[in-house]
Amino acid sequence: MIVIDERRPNEAAAAEALRMRVFGGSHLRKTSQRLREGRLPAAGLDLVAREDGALVGVVTLWNVGLGADGRPGLLLGPLAVDPELRGAGLGAQLMRVSLAKAAGRGHGAVVLVGDAPYYARFGFEAAAAGGLTLPGPFERERFLGLEIEPGWLQGAAGLVTPHGQRVMEPAQAAA
Numbered sequence: 001m002i003v004i005d006e007r008r009p010n011e012a013a014a015a016e017a018l019r020m021r022v023f024g025g026s027h028l029r030k031t032s033q034r035l036r037e038g039r040l041p042a043a044g045l046d047l048v049a050r051e052d053g054a055l056v057g058v059v060t061l062w063n064v065g066l067g068a069d070g071r072p073g074l075l076l077g078p079l080a081v082d083p084e085l086r087g088a089g090l091g092a093q094l095m096r097v098s099l100a101k102a103a104g105r106g107h108g109a110v111v112l113v114g115d116a117p118y119y120a121r122f123g124f125e126a127a128a129a130g131g132l133t134l135p136g137p138f139e140r141e142r143f144l145g146l147e148i149e150p151g152w153l154q155g156a157a158g159l160v161t162p163h164g165q166r167v168m169e170p171a172q173a174a175a
């Protein structure tokens, strides 16, 4: 049985190992990474799929500011499913659970960079993110948005910026 749950602190290495297996490290070179590095995931929105204790899927959402007025939103990604379990609906389950949790926490909108034909089924579309830009190169047709709260992305324009809580350096943590 597969269970979707918040990632436990001791699963950080296993989650990154799955992302490395799926993306071969390319997730660390993407423009979206500039919004993630040095930040903690959004509260309650770093999710894993577990099968018999092993991680078979991951999805993480991050706090961002959506454009010049800094309205809050979320960046989704990476989303990764164990290659051996593809096509069985696990990716969709991770998407639906994470979006429901985001809505439950009062978030207004989600953006991501990904394949529009996959994400359209969850309501993502390029037009919704059309006024926004990312801090680095990106393909406009792969930069997608979804309003959880109707109208949240209306008039959103300018740069998406990192808003997540900063990861504490060991020196700070000890202070």
Ligand SMILES: CC(C)(COP(=O)(O)OP(=O)(O)OC[C@H]1O[C@@H](n2cnc3c(N)ncnc32)[C@H](O)[C@@H]1OP(=O)(O)O)[C@@H](O)C(=O)NCCC(=O)NCCS
Residues within 6 Å of the ligand: 022, 079, 080, 081, 082, 085, 086, 087, 088, 089, 090, 091, 092, 093, 113, 114, 115, 117, 118
């Ligand atoms: C994309 C991914 C998360 C989907 O997970 P999954 O569990 O296989 O997805 P689901 O079972 O929910 O959905 C499968 C459906 O999505 C389609 N699909 C999968 N990847 C797709 C893509 N990149 N573009 C369009 N459709 C895609 C499949 O063809 C299948 O279609 P069907 O329902 O008509 O048969 C998974 O394939 C994966 O980890 N891929 C590599 C990493 C990646 O691309 N992550 C997303 C960043 S863009």
